[in-house]
Amino acid sequence: MSFTIPAPDLEKIRLAWEAWDKGEEQPGKTLSNLKTAGLDEVVRQLIAQGWKPQA
Numbered sequence: 001m002s003f004t005i006p007a008p009d010l011e012k013i014r015l016a017w018e019a020w021d022k023g024e025e026q027p028g029k030t031l032s033n034l035k036t037a038g039l040d041e042v043v044r045q046l047i048a049q050g051w052k053p054q055a
Contacts, residue, residue: 008038
């Protein structure tokens with residue numbers, strides 16, 4: 001039986017970040033939530049598409 005990684009969930013990423021920003025979550029829990037929501041895949045896709053942050 002194989003495990004399929006779910007697609008990134010941008011809403012979960014946003015909620016995890018906002019909870020940390022408000023001081024409602026510890027950094028370790030926030031990182032865990034960001035990882036399980038797929039932030040790493042979002043960043044990989046942005047890099048692959050050549051996205052650059054605006055100054």
